[in-house]
Amino acid sequence: MRLLFLFLLLLVPAKGRAQDAFGAALPGLAGGFAQQVEAAERLGALGDPRAVPILRALYDGRLLRGADGALLIRDGERATVAVTGAAADAAEAEQVRINNRVRAVLRGVLGRLSLVSSDPAERLAAAEAVFRSRTAENIPLLEAALARENSARIRERLELALGASRLAAGDDAERRAGIVALSASASTEARSVLLEARAAVPALSSEIDAAVAAIDRRLAVRRAAETFFQGLSLGSVLLLAALGLAVTFGVMGVINMAHGEFVMLGAYTTFVMQEALRGIPALAPWSLPLSVPAAFLVAAACGAAMERGLIRHLYGRPLETLLLTFGVGMMIQQAVRLVFGAQNREVSSPPWMQGTLELAFGVTVTQNRLWILVFSLVVLGLTVAAIRLTRFGLEMRAVTQNRRIAAAMGIRTGRVDAFTFAFGSGIAGIAGVALSQIDNVSPNLGTGYIIDSFMVVVFGGVGSLAGTLVGAMSLGVINKVLEPYAGVVLAKVFVLVAIMLFIQRRPRGLFALKGRAAEQ
Amino acid sequence: MSVALSAPPPSRLRLGLRAGLGVAVLLLAALPTLNALPADHALHVSDFIVSVTGKWICYAILALSLDLAWGYAGILSLGHGAFFALGGYAMGMHLMRLIGPRGAYGHPVLPDFMVFLGYTDLPWFWQGFQYFPYAMLMVLLVPGALALVVGFLAFRSRITGVYLSILTQAMTYALMLAFFRNDMGFGGNNGFTDFKELLGMPLGTPAARAMLFYASLVALVGSFLICAALTRTKYGRVLTAIRDAESRARFLGYDTTQHKLFAFVLSAMLAGLAGALYVPQVGIINPGEFSPGNSIEAVIWVAVGGRGTLAGAVLGAFSVNALKTWLTSAAPDLWLFVLGGLFVAVTLFLPRGLIGLFDRLRRRRAS
Secondary structure, three states: OHHHHHHHHHHHHHHHHHHHHHHHHHHHHHOOHHHHHHHHHHHHHHOOOOHHHHHHHHHHOOEEEOOOOOEEEEEOOEEEEOOOOOEEOOOOOEEOOOOHHHHHHHHHHHHHHHHHOOOHHHHHHHHHHHHHHOOHHHHHHHHHHHHHOOOHHHHHHHHHHHHHHHHOOOOHHHHHHHHHHHHHOOOHHHHHHHHHHHHHOHHHHHHHHHHHHHHHHHHHHHHHHHHHHHHHHHHHHHHHHHHHHHHHHHHOOOOOOOHHHHHHHHHHHHHHHHHHHHHOOOOHHHHHHHHHHHHHHHHHHHHHHHHHHOHHHHOOOHHHHHHHHHHHHHHHHHHHHHHHOOOOEOOOOOHHHOOEEEOHHHOEEEHHHHHHHHHHHHHHHHHHHHHHHOHHHHHHHHHHHOHHHHHHOOOOHHHHHHHHHHHHHHHHHHHHHHHHHHOOEOOOOOHHHHHHHHHHHHHHOOOOHHHHHHHHHHHHHHHHHHHHHHHHHHHHHHHHHHHHHHHHHOOOOOOOOOHHHHHO | OOOOOOOOOOHHHHHHHHHHHHHHHHHHHHHHHHHHOOOOOOOOOOHHHHHHHHHHHHHHHHHHHHHHHHHHOOOOOOOHHHHHHHHHHHHHHHHHHHHHHHOOOOOOOOOHHHHHOOOOOOOHHHOOOOOHHHHHHHHHHHHHHHHHHHHHHHHHOOOOHHHHHHHHHHHHHHHHHHHOOHHHOOOHHHOEEOOOEEOOEEOOOHHHHHHHHHHHHHHHHHHHHHHHHHHHOHHHHHHHHHHHOHHHHHHOOOOHHHHHHHHHHHHHHHHHHHHHHHHHHHOEEOHHHHOHHHHHHHHHHHHHHOOOOHHHHHHHHHHHHHHHHHHHHHOHHHHHHHHHHHHHHHHHHOOOHHHHHHHHHHHHHHO
């Protein structure tokens, strides 16, 4: 309480002084041209945002001098008293005139005053403009603006501008302060400003070199962090696409080349949900979360039908299963193409998935990628829980370990087969919901993922969900690390070749099953 | 694998097949001659029929090669399209070199796309392709070498069944991505086209078409005879044994890796030959030929005709492609349903394909 009082005490005189200087400078605006210039510059130096509407009105010819000498601002038919904003009678008032010299001064002052504007976008633009102009005159203004600024993003830009302006100053002490300020940032702009100054001020070149090196280190850390995140993001997509396959192929041993088409069906379910819920305002914002169960059910139903109707007859003949499921996938794809058309369908993102998020070191990540990463881990967790903790999971493991004993124990193996296949297909459908957010929803959405998914499952180790997780994430990261050196396509080719060679060393993948289960 | 694929068909069927094949070859051989007849002649055959049949013959060679790997050695390759395309690219490089200064940019040596991309010298791997024998050697060697490397790595670590299939699919997918790149030196996604001549014959003329047609036919008959002879030898028998029970064959002392590798490499070379004959007939080669879908389509030709029988592979290639040519113009939306349906129907109801069906019908009539 006492502290607060002290603080207020401190605050009041400062505020009062500014008030006085502000009030004292105002009348000059209505005086002669020389007086106007002086008043405008004083207001500009004060850095008080209240001056902005008054100066702008003067610039636009909307500033009036009332009969009592008070300044009024005309706003169409009405007029308000400057500073207080109260309504005023403009009948007796006359317009304050300016000449070109005043106009030029006003432009400069207004530009600098935008630094303290109440609109953050305007402040940001002003900070960028000041950074580009880089003159020592702006230093006090920037300091004033920094003292008031709350937004971290604008502060960062202001500090950059301040550092650059200091570097342009006459004396070396100021320049050194500028170098220190710039080296604390981690932007390529600060780096190029420093390099520019290095040529202009040879005396400080060693300090500048050290600062550039510090920036380079920070940039490298940021790039590495961003690459890592991109890799994890790609990994999460691969994980989602491969998880269903890890169940149908890894656990059941059924090779399903139509897996990518189930993913595609999930994406189209998201599209249909979006269109269907458009008319219901209460549900429309929830169309994406609601699509998750819907896509699971659609894909699971297709999977169950396929297992019972076709695949069941081909157990023990994997090559035939491969061809059959490929044919089914082809038909699903063509059916979707006929129903929805061959062009891409637009699935919009809900607001909470848009935009970017800034982490430490200025590392930026896009929200939708972050959500998909989290989502993929949740889906993985649920899949593991379903297999480990539920009755269905127990029966599923029993059937895959020893079908005949499981049947002897009273488990209806046929039903378990159908449910397992439906479960894996349903997960593929869920993957489609996530992919609809980052990829084009088109009939051949799935074909792009099928080979990668198989690679993940084979690399991670068939039958191991942990292997699928590690396989997906490491393939994602390796891909993204290679990309800057080799380009997108060649990175993919390298990864494919690397997997081929990897299988040489460990034919059963990273997380090979041990013991009896490995012999099947 | 309960379906016995190696059961020798009854001798009457075999005789009938042989006679049928002979007649078919003679009929095919007559096509270019009939094409040369005046247009209003009753027996005249249109240019379209000749060029389309010429393509089918190349497909039939590809089917034969795939049948050798899948039907006899049990290697279901989903990447045979890659060998076909590599052969095609080797031929395409020869044809590009033969264009010489007649390209749009008029450069004496460099093909148009290289001038366009700012090349100043011919890359080393393009050297020598102006000589026909060297190009033909590459048509066989490049696919063969790829098959040797992939096959060696795969068979050595006993990657079999679906794993091998996916591996080969990944191979053709990776090659497709690689060939789409402009800086590979293979024309990027435009590939090669605008060919002018081959062996001094201007392409696109009836004479050139007839020559290519006969060359393809000779290659088909030759490949058929090679495969037929090979599968009758002891080597062929061992190969079938490996297909049906690999571990057992290995325990009996056969080197299964080498047996499979030989079949795979030979098969890749035949596929390359098919591609090389195909490219001058269609006049273009681009990375789309590497797409996994093409390889899968070749698998269905063999499956429909009847794998494990050479005649079946050829029959399948002709019948499925005839169906495709007809359907894609009559009802383009339906084609993919029919193709997908063929996969389903053949695997469920016709595991031995059309040949198996004829066999069954004949036996039923006999009993």
